[in-house]
Amino acid sequence: xxxxxxxxxxxxxxxxxxxxxxxxxxxxxxxxxxxxxxxxxxxxxxxxxxxxxxxxxxxxxxxxxxxxxxxxxxxxxxxxxxxxxxxxxxxxxxxxxxxxxxxxxxxxxxxxxxxxxxxxxxxxxxxxxxxxxxxxxxxxxxxxxxxxxxxxxxxxxxxxxxxxxxxxxxxxxxxxxxxxxxxxxxxxxxxxxxxxxxxxxxxxxxxxxxxxxxxxxxxxxxxxxxxxxxxxxxxxxxxxxxxxxxxxxxxxxxxxx
Amino acid sequence: xxxxxxxxxxxxxxxxxxxxxxxxxxxxxxxxxxxxxxxxxxxxxxxxxxxxxxxxxxxxxxxxxxxxxxxxxxxxxxxxxxxxxxxxxxxxxxxxxxxxxxxxxxxxxxxxxxxxxxxxxxxxxxxxxxxxxxxxxxxxxxxxxxxxxxxxxxxxxxxxxxxxxxxxxxxxxx
Numbered sequence: 001x002x003x004x005x006x007x008x009x010x011x012x013x014x015x016x017x018x019x020x021x022x023x024x025x026x027x028x029x030x031x032x033x034x035x036x037x038x039x040x041x042x043x044x045x046x047x048x049x050x051x052x053x054x055x056x057x058x059x060x061x062x063x064x065x066x067x068x069x070x071x072x073x074x075x076x077x078x079x080x081x082x083x084x085x086x087x088x089x090x091x092x093x094x095x096x097x098x099x100x101x102x103x104x105x106x107x108x109x110x111x112x113x114x115x116x117x118x119x120x121x122x123x124x125x126x127x128x129x130x131x132x133x134x135x136x137x138x139x140x141x142x143x144x145x146x147x148x149x150x151x152x153x154x155x156x157x158x159x160x161x162x163x164x165x166x167x168x169x170x171x172x173x174x175x176x177x178x179x180x181x182x183x184x185x186x187x188x189x190x191x192x193x194x195x196x197x198x199x200x201x202x203x204x205x206x207x208x209x210x211x212x213x214x215x216x217x218x219x220x221x222x223x224x225x226x227x228x229x230x231x232x233x234x235x236x237x238x239x240x241x242x243x244x245x246x247x248x249x250x251x252x253x254x255x256x257x
Numbered sequence: 258x259x260x261x262x263x264x265x266x267x268x269x270x271x272x273x274x275x276x277x278x279x280x281x282x283x284x285x286x287x288x289x290x291x292x293x294x295x296x297x298x299x300x301x302x303x304x305x306x307x308x309x310x311x312x313x314x315x316x317x318x319x320x321x322x323x324x325x326x327x328x329x330x331x332x333x334x335x336x337x338x339x340x341x342x343x344x345x346x347x348x349x350x351x352x353x354x355x356x357x358x359x360x361x362x363x364x365x366x367x368x369x370x371x372x373x374x375x376x377x378x379x380x381x382x383x384x385x386x387x388x389x390x391x392x393x394x395x396x397x398x399x400x401x402x403x404x405x406x407x408x409x410x411x412x413x414x415x416x417x418x419x420x421x422x423x424x425x426x427x428x429x430x431x
Contacts, residue, residue, distance in 0.1 A: 055315025
């Protein structure tokens with residue numbers, strides 16, 4: 001087994017890891033659909049979106065490695081960190097669930113990322129701005145795809161509606177974490193690296209709310225539960241997923257295609 | 258082996274000509290120049306530098322394209338060459354040449370319409386208003402329908418023509 005890398009955490013690094021890990025981990029979850037989609041076209045669509053997300057993660061983790069100072073590359077960051085050094089919100093690591101769950105999560109995350117990319121295109125970090133300028137175009141298609149399906153399933157049959165409402169009930173308690181303010185976000189806002197995630201909350205609520213209304217779905221009441229993935233404290237689902245994600249590099253250190 | 262010195266303009270011009278023969282591995286109807294991903298060719302003296310803009314963040318063809326450029330420039334005797342990937346400004350389908358659009362249609366892929374600079378990709382989060390009609394690349398009918406927003410690659414959507422009944426792909430505006 002290859003030893004894990006240990007990171008010197010700075011607010012800047014954590015900000016970049018939150019973005020990069022959101023893309024990496026959701027990309028991994030969407031990749032799990034390959035060969036299991038409800039129809040061939042959607043199987044392909046989910047794989048394509050997974051590719052976009054992993055491409056975005058590669059760029060972001062490369063940038064994160066550069067700022068960390070010890071020249072860790074994208075593969076070391078993707079495959080050789082301990083669980084607590086992954087900084088994605090818990091929402092994206094939840095098991096893929098059924099198709100209703102997957103497209104609803106995609107709507108929540110693609111809307112968030114699209115809004116963040118729009119602001120990150122003005123980042124004081126030129127490389128991050130360049131990554132965002134490209135990724136925002138891809139996120140628009142992801143959001144559109146998810147919105148189409150959320151409406152179709154929510155406003156569909158009794159069974160699709162039942163599953164959609166159940167998925168929303170499961171997902172909704174992981175939403176508050178997305179917009180929680182903390183020192184990492186404050187530092188990013190102060191240096192111009194990027195927005196606080198809370199800065200896009202109002203737009204997120206408007207866009208997601210419009211789709212849910214069209215779908216005839218009602219979000220559950222707010223709960224006191226707070227997930228903590230962005231701080232590195234993950235759900236029980238993260239470990240088994242990382243075991244699969246990391247297995248090849250841990251078993252064959254430095255292996256390349 | 259001695260070689261006659263080649264003027265800088267000639268060498269970069271020849272490299273541009275070579276790049277017009279290197280095909281996109283995923284859409285082999287188009288050369289890299291048709292696709293609009295070649296930003297610059299610079300003569301650095303010892304080596305040429307080819308500057309490319311990647312299309313999609315996760316495009317699996319990027320590495321293949323980079324290697325194809327190196328191979329083609331070397332085969333033309335213009336090497337050595339380095340390939341630089343430049344992310345900004347982000348690639349847009351508006352950079353696909355008119356010739357490229359004609360080749361796409363002839364290949365059976367409906368070319369992308371113009372990207373709305375203000376809105377980027379038009380988004381309709383609610384409502385079921387049909388997306389703008391895409392003309393069938395085979396019979397030019399506008400009676401077509403979208404089967405899926407994602408096709409064999411992320412850059413294409415799946416359509417079918419209701420007039421000639423043929424399926425086809427559409428290169429999405431990005």
